[in-house]
Amino acid sequence: MTVSQYVLPDGKSSTLALVQPTDAERIGQFKKNALTWKGALSLDAYLRREEFLSQQAFTKDGGITYWVLVDSAAKHRAVLSGCETLRKKALVARDGKVEEVVSHGIGSVFCPPEYRNRGYAARMMEELGRKLETWQTDQQRCMFTVLYSDIGKEFYTARGWHPFPSSHISVPATSKPEVHVGALPQSRPLHAADLAELCAIDERLIRERMTKSSSDGRWTAALIPDVDVIQWHHAREEFVAKELYGRTPVVKGAIVGNKPGHRVWCYWTRMWYNDNPQENKDNTLHILRLVSEDESLTEGHPPDVNHQTNGRSSIAPAIASLLAAAQQEASQWTMGDVEIWNPTSVTIQAAQHLDPAAEVTHRDKESIASLRWYGENPDRPVEHVNWIGNEKYGWC
Structure with missing residues (x-):
C-alpha cells in the first residue's frame, strides 16, 4: 500500500499505540501546537523555550516524558495526538498516616487539526491514564494524576479526570494601590536565594497539617x-521576559513578618498571553502559592455560592500587603492583573480590601483543575479525596 492509499484508522483501532516520540516527531508536534501556546514568542523562541524548560531540575x-499516539501498522507513522507528563512529588494521607507518593501532571494535550474528530485524543488519554498508574513509580505508588483542562469538564471527566474546585479572584495591576500601603503590614520582596528554605518549611507544614x-x-x-517546582515556573517566566523585554524578573514573591512561626508569604510568576508584548490585556501575574506558618490564622473557609466571607481575620491585612506588592510588580511587567486560585474567605477579604469590586470567578471552561484517583472509589474522587494546595504551582 502506498502512502497515498493509506487510510487513517478510527480512535478504537487495535493498531493504535501510545509511545514516546522521536526527536523529530516531538519537534514536529511543537511546531503544530505553537499557534495555540507560543503567545508573543516567535516560533523559534517557542521551540527554544520548550527545550530550555526540559532541562530544569x-x-x-x-x-518530563513526551507521549504520542501513532498507528503501529502504518509504514510511515504520523503523530495523531500528543501530550507530555511531568513527574511530581506528592503526599497522600488518611487516618493520620502520611505517605509520599509519585504523581504526574499532564500538559500540552494536542491533536493536529488534520487528525481531529476521529477519537485520537480520547484514545490517547485512555491509554495514558492506565499507563501512568505504574509509570516511574519505583518503590512508591502513584495514587493520583492531575491536569488542567482548557476545554471544559466533560471530555476529561469521561476519561477519568474529575473536576475539582477551580476558582480565582483577581485585583488589577497598579503602580499606586488605591489603599494606603502604610495601613497594612509591611512586606519585603523574595528573591531566588530565599526560595529553598521557605519551600522546605512549607513542605514540613503540609505534612504536619x-x-x-x-x-x-x-x-x-x-x-x-x-523548590524545583517553583523554580520551573520562574525559569519559564525568565525565558519569556528575556525574549520580550531583554531583562528578567528578580522579585519572585513577597513575605510579611520576621519572626519564624508567624510569617506569611507567597511566590508568584508572570505569564504573558497577549500576542503584543506592549499590551497588558490578558497578561497575568499568578500567585503560585500562599503560605502561612501560623495554622490558627489559616482557618478561613472557601467562599459560599454568594462569595460571602466568614467574618474578619487578623491575617487578611498581611495577605492584602502581599497582593499589593504583587500589584505593583505586575504593573512593571505589562501585566493586567494579579490572580490567586481557589481563594479562602480570608484571601477574598484581602483582595476586596485592595479592590472592593473584586469577585470570585468560578471557571467552567479554562484551567479546570482535574484529578484522576487510583485508590478506592476512583469514579467519585471529589467525594472521597480532599485535594489541598490546589493552587497555581500545580499547573503544567
Missing part, C-alpha cells in the same frame, strides 16, 4: 510545592 533526568486533617476516613492529597 524539575524536568531533567526523566522528569495533613496528619491532623486526615482523620475522618477521607483521603487527603497534595502536590508538594518544592
